[in-house]
Amino acid sequence: MSSWRPTAGLVRACLLALGGTAGGLLLGQGVLVVLGAPFVLLAAMGLLHRPRHDPVxxxxxxxxxxxxxxxxxxxxxxxxxxxxxxxxxxxxxxxxxxxxxxxxxxxxxxxxxxxxxxxxxxxxxxxxxxxxxxxxxxxxxxxxxxxxxxxxxxxxxxPQATPYDSRAEVPQPDGLVGRHRSRQIGSGTDFEGIRRFTTGDRLKRITWPVSLRTGELHVVTTRAEQDAGVWLVVDALRDIGVSGGIDGAASTLDLTVRAASALAEHHVRTGDRVGLLVLTSDPVRIGLGSGPRHLQRVQGTLARVRADARSEAPERLDLGAGAGSVVHVLSPMLFTPLVTATAGLLRSGTAVVVIDTLGEREQEGDPLALASLAERMQRIERDDRLRQLALLGCPVVPWRGPGTLDTVLRQLARRSRVPKVRAR
The missing domain is CATH 2.60.40.10 (Immunoglobulins)
Known part of the structure; x- marks a missing residue:
């Protein structure tokens, strides 16, 4: 524990004061006493104001x-x-x-x-x-x-609360209550149409202008509003690039984590249930949930993400995502096993969206150097994987912030309403 100790200034003042006074008296030189007088004052005041207790x-x-x-x-x-x-x-x-x-x-x-x-x-x-x-x-x-x-x-x-908003609806919502328009007719505020009154209809649903004009009772029908299950799959297998924080360039893991945080905050704010899967050597899985406390848990898990060079991409993504859920895979898609697992999830009938977080990176150094050639070959293989996913019907979009997923989610919603023909 530290204690009060004299400073070099106090020690110097004491020595000069003592030397000047003693020298003046012994040698009979009054000028030495006069010169040492200020140091006598400094030494006296310093010794007088010594603290008596050691602080904590x-x-x-x-x-x-x-x-x-x-x-x-x-x-x-x-x-x-x-x-x-x-x-x-x-x-x-x-x-x-x-x-x-x-x-x-x-x-x-x-x-x-x-x-x-x-x-x-x-x-x-x-x-x-x-x-x-x-x-x-x-x-x-x-x-x-x-x-x-x-x-x-x-x-x-x-992660930084990146501004993100989307007006698109999640395809096939299956929850009890929410803001997304359901394919089923039910109690809601989204207008569907007007039809004749039948037994069991509520009287408050009667539209009197149409009923008086036609002479028969008619009621207004609406669509139910439901919430959706949204899964966020975060690829933390590698971190490509050097992070400069929010003031500099972003690495792939920076883009991935910030995009996942923005999506989680958006869907929780709109009443959806959000789940998280972090792909590392020791995968972390958070089940579907909603509310501010669940959002804090998701963001806290994202803040603890670390890239592990020893980890390998899984051959299969087991999320337990049921019908009506949508899965966002946030990854630079540099590893074939992860692409294979995403394709398997797509074949199971789950709505999957791949969000490309590689970003725009300029090639540095000699383009004919071995490292540059290896990077170009890796990018060619990655583009080929993304084309194969697109052929399977999986949309791949780069992360652009607000409005990134609007067009894709609208297309998935329209696709889910198209009648499917199955061969027997």
Whole structure:
């Protein structure tokens, strides 16, 4: 534990004061006494204001859970400020964490308040805020406590809440209540048509203008509104590219996680049930659910995603997705087993949408270098896999933010209403 120790300034003042006074008296030189008088004052005031108790210093973060780009403060608390005049804090630099001040050093007079360090995580995940050291100084800069190492703090950073909205309906909703238009006639607000009154119809459904004009009772029919089950399959097998946080370029895993978070927030907000499957060496599966608490669970799981180079793509995706569910596969589609598993899910009759998260990446370096040639061959194989999925009827769309899936979901909804002819 740190304790109060004299500063170099106090030691120097004491030596000069003692040397000047003793030299002046022994040598009979009054000028030495005059020159040493200021140092006598400094030494006396420094010794007089020595703190009597060792303080207990703690640091704490205001918020332990943030979104990318949001900021919080790391505050310092001292149990006893008696005799303390100045406080200084020094924080080490940490990856994908911005600080204010930028150099991470802040100091203030205690009379103006204890120094506060502001931090802002720039990438999702669990971010360490960096090691920190704290030092306290007494009045007249005579005594110093520390520098002492503080416990390192970390925050859980959720993916950035990317603006996303869609006006398209999920095909074949099968829930009890929601905003999507069902193929079945039921109690809802979506107008379907007008027909003659039959036994069992509710009287409040009678449309009197049509009934008076035709002389027979007619009722208004509506479509039921149901929710849908939406599965998000996140490919965390590899991370292609270098992440620059929200201020720089995005890697494939950045695009995948942020797109999954935006889709989950959108569907939960509209009342749908959302499930999550993260493909790693130890796959993580969250069942279908809805509500703000379920959304926090999904986003917290996405924040803990880590790319594992040892993991392999599964041969089969077992989601337990029933009829009426739609599966969004968010992946750069660089591995054949994952494409095969997606095709198997499509053949089982599930509505599948592949969201391409590779992004637009410029080729760097010599185009004839071995690494560049290997990358071009991998892209050619990937494009061939995507064409094969398209031939099976699986839409593949690059992630563009708002409106990415509108056209695709409308096409799937129309396809689900087309009568199917099955050979016997």
């Amino acid at each position: 210093v703690r640091t704490a973060v205001d918020h332990g859970r943030l979104h990318e780009g949001q900021g919080t403060a790391v505050r310092m608390d001292v149990d006893d400020l008696t005799g303390v005049e100045h406080a200084v804090r020094v924080a080490a630099r940490s990856a994908h964490v911005a600080t204010r001040p930028r150099h991470g050093t802040v100091g203030t007079l205690v009379a103006d308040g204890l120094p506060v360090l502001e931090v802002s995580p720039r990438r999702w995940g669990r971010r360490a805020l960096g090691a920190e050291r704290v030092a306290l100084t007494s009045a007249w800069a005579g005594w110093r406590w520390g520098p002492a190492d503080m416990s390192e703090h970390s925050v859980v950073v959720l």
